[in-house]
Amino acid sequence: MSGWSHRHVLDLASFSVEDFGTVLELAQRFRSLPVAGARKLPALQGRLMTSLFFEPSTRTRSSFEIAAKRLSAEVQSFSPSSSSLSKGESLLDTARTYVAMGANILVVRHRCAGVPRSLARDLDRCGEQVSVLNAGDGLHSHPSQGLLDLFTLARHFTPEAPSPASLRGRRIVIVGDVLHSRVARSNLWALTGCGADVVLCGPPTLLPECFADFVAAPPPGQSTDPVARRGRVQVTRRLEEALPGADAVMTLRLQKERMEQHLLTSLDTYHRRYGLSHARLALCADGVPVLHPGPVNRGVEIAGELLDDPGRCLVEAQVRNGIPIRMALLYLLAAS
Numbered sequence: 001m002s003g004w005s006h007r008h009v010l011d012l013a014s015f016s017v018e019d020f021g022t023v024l025e026l027a028q029r030f031r032s033l034p035v036a037g038a039r040k041l042p043a044l045q046g047r048l049m050t051s052l053f054f055e056p057s058t059r060t061r062s063s064f065e066i067a068a069k070r071l072s073a074e075v076q077s078f079s080p081s082s083s084s085l086s087k088g089e090s091l092l093d094t095a096r097t098y099v100a101m102g103a104n105i106l107v108v109r110h111r112c113a114g115v116p117r118s119l120a121r122d123l124d125r126c127g128e129q130v131s132v133l134n135a136g137d138g139l140h141s142h143p144s145q146g147l148l149d150l151f152t153l154a155r156h157f158t159p160e161a162p163s164p165a166s167l168r169g170r171r172i173v174i175v176g177d178v179l180h181s182r183v184a185r186s187n188l189w190a191l192t193g194c195g196a197d198v199v200l201c202g203p204p205t206l207l208p209e210c211f212a213d214f215v216a217a218p219p220p221g222q223s224t225d226p227v228a229r230r231g232r233v234q235v236t237r238r239l240e241e242a243l244p245g246a247d248a249v250m251t252l253r254l255q256k257e258r259m260e261q262h263l264l265t266s267l268d269t270y271h272r273r274y275g276l277s278h279a280r281l282a283l284c285a286d287g288v289p290v291l292h293p294g295p296v297n298r299g300v301e302i303a304g305e306l307l308d309d310p311g312r313c314l315v316e317a318q319v320r321n322g323i324p325i326r327m328a329l330l331y332l333l334a335a336s
């Protein structure tokens, strides 16, 4: 693929507009191919994808595995509790064991930020020919989710030709627990990278003011920003201020498992101030879509009726689009 230079996919801060375009274009092609069931594409024949998940997952892990199988790759899963990690083996030695068994791509999820990056660096240093794909690390990054959200939005705005230009000048609102969300962080890089303006909305305990500067400088370890002109980021506490003029609204799960202190008075108060419902959406134009990365706390960040309304809610499309997006990433890494 012309211009694609990533050997690993660790975050979206290192993606150029061309990179986003390449992934969206390939995903659109894979999406339109009848590849379910027995009809597979031969692109990854003879390759092995190993998923190493140290945190629970429903969507991401299955979606990667389906994507790999649709490209004819072999798939292998590792479960930490029954592995030699419990006997003291290091993560690097575990990964090298899988590489020795033939793994070409390692899909890694870990509760600590930075683990996929340090694993990729250590494997490179050992001279291993393997790509690392970050499937979510702590609060840091979840690139495949950011890309599938980008694809879902781009397809919503321009169904036949989703591209970074589909997002330019759009106002995308992200509501909720931004502080604990690696999905929000990846979306910030992806959406502003394609020229969308992002409005973040939530209480101060879950959305520190400094998020307004999130994409102002390249992240640590990166000297330049690969995107020349990003969209803007704005922070507001009031949904009434965020929603008017929105082109799409994304809400996030309250990540109770990552909250170390009491950051909310009550779930009821939270729902009243920040929960999405049909009534709340009356503040934006008719037909403005709602996204949620899942898993969902029904009745907390989003009302059940809104979640179940296919005319308004794109959650199912997000899940479906995850497969062609992950096929595109696996294809690009195998080709590089």
Ligand code: NCD
Pocket (backbone or CB within 6 Å): 059, 060, 136, 142, 145, 182, 183, 252, 253, 255, 293, 294, 295
């Ligand atoms: C997210 C995750 O794990 O970061 N889910 C996902 O991958 N679809 C978001 C979450 O856990 O709330």
